Amino acid sequence: MICVICTKIKIDTQTLPHHQTCQSFKNSVDLGCYICNRLWAVLTLNERCAVSSSAESTSNLISDATEVSICNKQIRSIQNCVTTSWSQEGSIYGHPGCYLLSLSFDASKAFPQKVVPATYWRASFLLQPLNDLLLCNPRERLAGTTKSAQALSTAKSWVTECVTKHQHCKSFSSERLWYPTRLLDCGSLRSSETSCRLIETNKTSLDEPYMTLSHCWGHTNCLKLTTSNHAQLLDAIPLSLLPQLYQDAVYITRYLGIRYLWIDSLCIIQEGDGLLDWLKEAEVMGQVYSNSYCNISAANAPDSDHTLFCIRNPEAFLPQTIGITVDGCTHRYHVSDYRFWETEVSQALINTRGWVLQERLLSPRVLHFGERQLFWECRQKDAAEVSPGGLSHKSSRCPRLKDLAPHGVIVNDETNSDATAYNYWVQIVRTYTACQLSYPNDKLVALSAIAKVMRDILRDEYVAGMWRRYLGFELLWSVRGDLTRFASRPQKYRCPSWSWAAVDGGINPGLPDVDTASLLIEVVDFKVDYLTNDNTSLVQDGWLHLRGVLKQLKLIRHGPLKTRGYGDWNMLVNGQHISVLTDSAYKEPQPHVKLDAFYDQFEEQNAKETLYCMPARVRPGADGSIYALILEVEDPQRGVYRRIGLARGWGEEMKGKMLACSGEEDQFPCEQFHNGLHMIRII
Numbered sequence: 001m002i003c004v005i006c007t008k009i010k011i012d013t014q015t016l017p018h019h020q021t022c023q024s025f026k027n028s029v030d031l032g033c034y035i036c037n038r039l040w041a042v043l044t045l046n047e048r049c050a051v052s053s054s055a056e057s058t059s060n061l062i063s064d065a066t067e068v069s070i071c072n073k074q075i076r077s078i079q080n081c082v083t084t085s086w087s088q089e090g091s092i093y094g095h096p097g098c099y100l101l102s103l104s105f106d107a108s109k110a111f112p113q114k115v116v117p118a119t120y121w122r123a124s125f126l127l128q129p130l131n132d133l134l135l136c137n138p139r140e141r142l143a144g145t146t147k148s149a150q151a152l153s154t155a156k157s158w159v160t161e162c163v164t165k166h167q168h169c170k171s172f173s174s175e176r177l178w179y180p181t182r183l184l185d186c187g188s189l190r191s192s193e194t195s196c197r198l199i200e201t202n203k204t205s206l207d208e209p210y211m212t213l214s215h216c217w218g219h220t221n222c223l224k225l226t227t228s229n230h231a232q233l234l235d236a237i238p239l240s241l242l243p244q245l246y247q248d249a250v251y252i253t254r255y256l257g258i259r260y261l262w263i264d265s266l267c268i269i270q271e272g273d274g275l276l277d278w279l280k281e282a283e284v285m286g287q288v289y290s291n292s293y294c295n296i297s298a299a300n301a302p303d304s305d306h307t308l309f310c311i312r313n314p315e316a317f318l319p320q321t322i323g324i325t326v327d328g329c330t331h332r333y334h335v336s337d338y339r340f341w342e343t344e345v346s347q348a349l350i351n352t353r354g355w356v357l358q359e360r361l362l363s364p365r366v367l368h369f370g371e372r373q374l375f376w377e378c379r380q381k382d383a384a385e386v387s388p389g390g391l392s393h394k395s396s397r398c399p400r401l402k403d404l405a406p407h408g409v410i411v412n413d414e415t416n417s418d419a420t421a422y423n424y425w426v427q428i429v430r431t432y433t434a435c436q437l438s439y440p441n442d443k444l445v446a447l448s449a450i451a452k453v454m455r456d457i458l459r460d461e462y463v464a465g466m467w468r469r470y471l472g473f474e475l476l477w478s479v480r481g482d483l484t485r486f487a488s489r490p491q492k493y494r495c496p497s498w499s500w501a502a503v504d505g506g507i508n509p510g511l512p513d514v515d516t517a518s519l520l521i522e523v524v525d526f527k528v529d530y531l532t533n534d535n536t537s538l539v540q541d542g543w544l545h546l547r548g549v550l551k552q553l554k555l556i557r558h559g560p561l562k563t564r565g566y567g568d569w570n571m572l573v574n575g576q577h578i579s580v581l582t583d584s585a586y587k588e589p590q591p592h593v594k595l596d597a598f599y600d601q602f603e604e605q606n607a608k609e610t611l612y613c614m615p616a617r618v619r620p621g622a623d624g625s626i627y628a629l630i631l632e633v634e635d636p637q638r639g640v641y642r643r644i645g646l647a648r649g650w651g652e653e654m655k656g657k658m659l660a661c662s663g664e665e666d667q668f669p670c671e672q673f674h675n676g677l678h679m680i681r682i683i
Contacts, residue, residue, distance in 0.1 A: 001034065001315050001320065002035060002335075003028035003035070005018060005019055005024065006018075006028070006033055006035045007322065007323065009085055009101065009322070009324060010324070010325045011087045011099055011127075011324055011325065011326045012086075013087065013088055015078050015084050015086045015104075016078070016085050016086070017078050017080075017081045017084060018084050018085045018103060019081060019082050019083040020080060020081050020082065021054075022050075022052075022082050022110055023054070024082075025082050025083055026052055026055035027055070029316075032313050032316040033316070034315065034316060034320045035123075035125065035320075035322075035335065037316040037317060038123050038317070038343075039083065039122055039123040041123075041317075041340075041344070042343050042347075043105060043122070047105070047107060047110060050110035051082075051110050081106065082105065082106055082110070083104060083105055084103070084104045084106070085101060086101075086104070086121070087100060087102065087127075090127075095126060095128075098128050099127040099326075099333070100124060100125070100126060100338065101124070101126075101127055101335070102121040102124050102125075103121070103123045103124075103125075104121050104122055123339070123343075124337075124338040124339050125335050125337060126336050127324060127334070128333060128334045128336075129331060129332070130331075130332040141314060141318075142314035142318065144312060144313075146309045146310050146312070146369060146373065146374055146385075147309040151373075151374055151385060152252075152255055154374065155252075155256075155376070156256060157388075158367070158376040158381075158383060159367070161381075162365055162378045162380070166379070166380040166381065169365070169378050169379045169380050177209070177291075178287055178291040179201040180201065180262050180267060180284070180287075180288045181200070181201060181267070181280075181281065182199065182200055182201065182225075182262075182266075182268075183198075183199055183201055183260040183267060184196050184197070184198060184199075184260065184266060184267070185198075185199050185259060186250045186253050186259055186260065187254065187259065188259065194239050194240070195236045195238045195239055196236075196237050196242075197234060197235065197237055198233040198234050198237065198267070199234070199260075206260075208259050208260060209258060209260070209292070209293035210259075210260035210261060211249075211252075211253045211261045211292060211294055211295070211296060212261070212288065212289055212294075212296070212359070212363065213246075213249045213261065213264075213295070213296045214295055214296065214297045214350055214356050214366075215245055215249075215263075215301060215304060216298070216301060216303055216349060216350055216353060217303065217304070218302050218303020218304065218305070219303065220243065220303045220304055220305050222243040222246075222265070222305070223237075223241055223242060223243070223246075223265075224270045224271070225265065225266050225267065225268065225269050226269065226270060226271040226272045227269060227271065227273055228272060230269070233266070243303075243304035244306065244307050245298055245303075245304040245305070245308055246263060246266075246304060248307055248309060249261060249308060252296055252308065252367075253296075256293075256294065258293055258294075262288060262292065265304075267281075279532065282448065283448070283537070285449045286362050286448070286449025286450070286453060287449075289358070289362040289449070290362040290363070290364065290449075292363055292364070292365075293365070294365040294367055295363035295366045296367055296369070297350055297359075297367065297368040297369065298369055299345065299348035299349065299350045299368045299370045299371065299375075300348055300349045300371040301349070301350075301369075309369065310369070310373075312372050312373070317337075317340075317372045317386065318386055319335060319337070319386060320334075320335055321333065321334055322335050340384070340386075341375070341384070341391065344371065344384075345375050345377075351435075352436055353437075354435040354437040354442065354443075354446045354447075355442070356435070357428070357447070357450070358446065358448075358450045360377075361428070362450065362453065365377070365378045373385040422458065422467065422512040424454075425454055426509045426511060426512070428447075429465070429500065430506075430507065430508065432446075432447055433480075433505065433506050434480075440490045441490070441492060441494055441538070443501045444494075444501050444536065444537060444539060445538060447465070448537050451465075452536055455536070462536055463526060463528060464495050464496060464501055464528050465501040466499065466500075469512075470510075471526075472516070472521055472522065472616075473511060474510040475498055475510055475521070475523070476510035476511075476617060476629070476646060477500040477510045477646070478507070478645075478646040478648075479505050479506065479507060479594050479595070479596055480505070480507060480508050487504060487505025487596060487598075488503070488504050488505060488598065489502060489503055489596065490502075493541075494539065495542065496528070496539070496541075496543060496544065496683055497596070497644070498682045499542075501539075503597070518617050518619060518620065519617055520548055520549070520615050520617060520618060521546055521547065521614060521615075521617075521629075522546070522547040522548070523544065523545070524545035524546065525544075525545050526542070526544040526545065527542060528541075529541040542683070543681050543682065543683045544681070545671070545679055545681055546614070546679070546680055546681075547677050547678070547679045548614040548678065549615060549665065549676065549678060550612045550680070551574050551612060551613050551614070551615065551628070551658070552573070552574055552612055552662065552664075553611040553612050553630065554571070554572035554602070554606040555569045555570070555593065555611060555630075556569065556570045556571075556602075556606070557569060558570050558579075568593065569593040571593065571613075571647065573613065573657055573658055573660075574661075574662035576657045578654060578658075591647050591649040592647065592649065593630070593645060593647050594647075594648075595630070596645050599644075605632060610633040610636075611632055611633075612631045612632075612633065612668065613629060613630050613647060613658075614628060614631060614678075614680075615627070615628045615658050616628055616629050618655060618659075624650070624655075625648055625649065625650050626648065626649055626650075626654060627646060628647045628648075629645075629646060630644050630645035630646060631644065631680075632644050633669050637669075638681065639669050639671035639672075640683055641669075641681070642683060643682055661676075665678070
């Protein structure tokens with residue numbers, strides 16, 4: 001259904017009022033308004049709680065009828081609205097004859113006592129004219145739960161279609177069955193068995209596929225495999241002893257006609273052997289998922305005590321028709337959430353966990369049990385209950401290895417260039433570093449399986465989260481200011497400072513480029529020592545020799561602490577002052593000094609002259625940007641440094657100051673100074 005407020009939406013490039021109060025917005029959500037529920041879906045838990053609390057406290061201040069009357073008279077100011085709307089022609093997004101409707105949420109109305117980020121557009125909808133829309137096999141009304149026969153029948157049809165008809169999915173299938181060390185034997189759906197059991201695959205004759213489960217561990221203390229209960233679990237595991245989520249996974253495995261299931265907590269020894277089994281199994285984690293028949297994703301279960309299934313109001317997420325006024329005339333449009341895959345799948349709770357990324361990317365098939373509906377993902381098709389026949393591949397923004405064929409051939413890409421394959425890795429790192437890890441030391445381990453696959457595709461040497469061929473470019477990563485206020489470095493050593501894996505927080509990876517002429521640095525050599533024989537896993541030490549031109553640096557705080565941190569620092573490079581907003585021709589403040597971790601000030605380092613920078617790349621053109629690594633001396637006698645950030649600026653003035661010689665370069669700490677170039681060691 002569509003609420004009364006949403007029926008008043010108009011097509012206009014100007015920002016227009018929508019809901020005036022939290023009460024009105026929450027009422028429409030509760031009534032099942034499709035548009036308001038899609039906006040509600042992208043709000044954070046804190047925002048939802050704040051809206052609900054505000055709605056309760058103002059429940060008698062304004063009635064829906066009054067709000068509609070105000071809306072009709074258009075006397076509201078958008079500054080007083082909780083939500084606003086804005087629209088534009090869809091042709092610029094590849095949808096001629098359609099419109100793109102966007103809704104914003106003003107968090108300050110829900111948090112009146114707090115300083116909150118500025119309003120920005122949260123939900124987007126595609127409006128397609130009904131007379132132009134070919135409605136083949138319109139979606140039947142969905143059942144009220146994803147455990148219904150209707151929902152599970154849809155899921156089974158996706159699996160069957162993929163296994164029997166998808167040629168691209170078949171081309172990735174292994175002719176030889178591979179099995180993890182242990183599996184759960186679930187029996188069959190028709191059996192009356194009320195238990196399952198753990199099996200050792202090297203002691204069992206197997207010729208059937210197995211399923212896997214992706215889930216959040218949470219903080220619950222559920223049944224897990226240990227050295228002390230190993231023999232008992234081999235005998236039998238009563239289903240009643242399993243947490244609800246595991247029971248549901250067993251049910252789905254049986255429903256799909258599969259006998260075996262792999263769950264990490266029950267198939268890897270978690271206690272009693274000093275992590276020996278965990279380290280061994282971590283090395284083959286990629287094979288566990290890439291050889292599975294189908295991966296069950298518990299997309300929104302915070303822990304194993306929660307169910308895999310959901311109870312829902314189908315009207316709240318089924319696309320609707322709506323009358324929209326355009327140029328004074330009302331037309332009927334089909335309205336659908338333009339980014340629902342991103343909201344419901346890519347941003348689902350499970351996909352904010354670091355370990356799960358490789359589980360999703362490597363699995364040949366994924367059946368997502370979402371907050372409101374089921375979703376399907378394989379190498380040839382994306383689908384949802386609201387669109388069971390399939391969705392455009394562009395619906396998902398997640399980088400997926402299903403788009404990479406063996407030997408580096410890019411599926412659905414017209415260029416098939418070398419750099420394109422590397423750019424997939426850039427997307428993966430950007431996505432992965434935005435995820436959370438319960439144990440920060442897993443930073444490289446949780447990406448190891450993907451790294452192994454990409455190593456075969458790229459035919460390149462893996463270097464602590466980066467690749468040798470474009471290592472000079474990849475060193476120019478920076479922290480993302482749009483995810484958390486400040487990134488941080490772990491207390492326990494995890495990686496050399498020059499690797500993005502040494503930082504906790506979202507990362508903008510360095511971008512590979514075949515134009516090496518723009519590089520001002522040279523990676524001479526490097527060494528990374530690993531804890532095991534797996535060179536995609538745990539690192540215990542490492543260094544890198546870099547050749548370039550050092551510049552003495554001082555960083556001086558500019559104004560108070562800022563949320564994004566871009567314009568927080570002035571630079572003094574070889575004594576030349578580079579102030580924030582030096583060049584007024586550029587809208588963004590510069591220089592952009594992006595530190596790898598929070599620093600309040602650099603008074604001590606400035607006084608001791610321990611800060612340096614090394615210009616690393618210059619983009620061509622007068623308005624091209626310049627990048628410089630920010631370094632701190634660790635051992636001046638041996639020319640040893642640590643990376644602490646990246647600086648970037650634009651324009652000739654900035655580049656001139658960054659590249660100017662001081663005449664004292666031969667005095668700067670380094671291992672070697674030759675022909676005006678310094679060779680330093682970064683640890």
